Amino acid sequence: MDEKQKLEQLMERYHFRDFFSFDITPYASLAIFEPGKLILREGQRVTKLYYLVEGRAKLFTTLKNGRVNLFNFYEVPSFLGDMELIDPDSYTKGVRAHTRCYCIALDLTRCGERVLADPKFLRTICRYLGRKINGNSLNSTQNQGYPLKYRLASYILLTSLNGVYNEPHTETAEYLRVSYRHLLYVLAQFCRQGLIEHGPNGYLVRDPDGLRALEEEMRG
């Protein structure tokens, strides 16, 4: 299947054309990002609006000391660059592909003004942001307050690729709001329980069902 067909398929699947009161087709293209590639560059003006339709991406900023501050994960479907579009003064956070990402891309240099004047599109964004607020508050509500054990199980499942968890501990510790020390304690505990195994290229996920059971205990 060539790119044109793939784009068509994805626009269909997510009813992307229904977001606009005019034909968006001429402005839309397919963008593919391999794992680890930058989708949005930090602090830089955004010229494309992306709609993430396959894959998972990370939202982050970089601190002065070079440390990465992980904010959140984008799941499908999500707009990337929406904040910058509607609020050009805001600081652009970085977005990096975690798995391979497929995005429907809008060239804002050509249709930026038009979409910003389109009530149908603006209502779509409003609804999207509104639901994100509810989702966020639900999410942080649920995550917060549970012991690390449960949140880490969920995080390992979220971030592991091909059965291997290999995120930098400093980043994970910050994201999950626990001390580096405690993170290692719980990782060691998971190893002892046979949930994961400490290999040379990260931690091997030995018992995904066990991890899922922990995750369930938290969410349900």
Next chain:
Amino acid sequence: MDEKQKLEQLMERYHFRDFFSFDITPYASLAIFEPGKLILREGQRVTKLYYLVEGRAKLFTTLKNGRVNLFNFYEVPSFLGDMELIDPDSYTKGVRAHTRCYCIALDLTRCGERVLADPKFLRTICRYLGRKINGNSLNSTQNQGYPLKYRLASYILLTSLNGVYNEPHTETAEYLRVSYRHLLYVLAQFCRQGLIEHGPNGYLVRDPDGLRALEEEMRG
């Protein structure tokens, strides 16, 4: 000063007319809510959009068992009922005045369709929601991870009226995501330290500067 003048003054202060591409004046009125009064009724269709310009309000839902689930505080300026306007299917959360609240009210039965078709207004709401998302994530980022001591100090300052803190402990404990037991521990500790004093009608704020010092330690 009569209501009309007050409304005029508040519209000026917050540049309320600039949110719209048409003259909103004929649809706007002033709404005043005394402390404890309901501003938005839970689960009920919203017929007015409020813009909170003075006072502080609580966003909540009520669980089946009657317990109140406090979600957040609205500070000025904030839209109330914006979610329901842009996403009519969403469940309406309750909003209750904490202090006396002044709101600019829009009668949606008369101008609902018109504002939803106004790109200028929709961009305003988008920007507002976008900033709220950033603010929320910043807020929950900051609050989370700090020991209760600091968060409670901040919460007491936020909710105390006339130097008296008198929120129900169950509600506070849930909102701050700690056990009831631990909340009482820390309150007792505050009493011992002379920060607050346990009177018959709630806790008297004895040393607001001491509480502020704790709050500062967390935020900055």
Next chain:
DNA sequence: TGCAGAATGTGACATATCTCATATTATTTT
């Protein structure tokens, strides 16, 4: 090559927070 700074690991101990048990008042319901 070698050094400086990260990232990784581990131990000992302190603190924050939770769970459970149990009493005592308020408040609501019958």
Next chain:
DNA sequence: AAAATAATATGAGATATGTCACATTCTGCA
């Protein structure tokens, strides 16, 4: 008024998490 229910309180002991001190890689860079 009695009974049921929720809110307030307090203690004891368990668990989760943090702080500090330190050793060991790894990695970019002079």
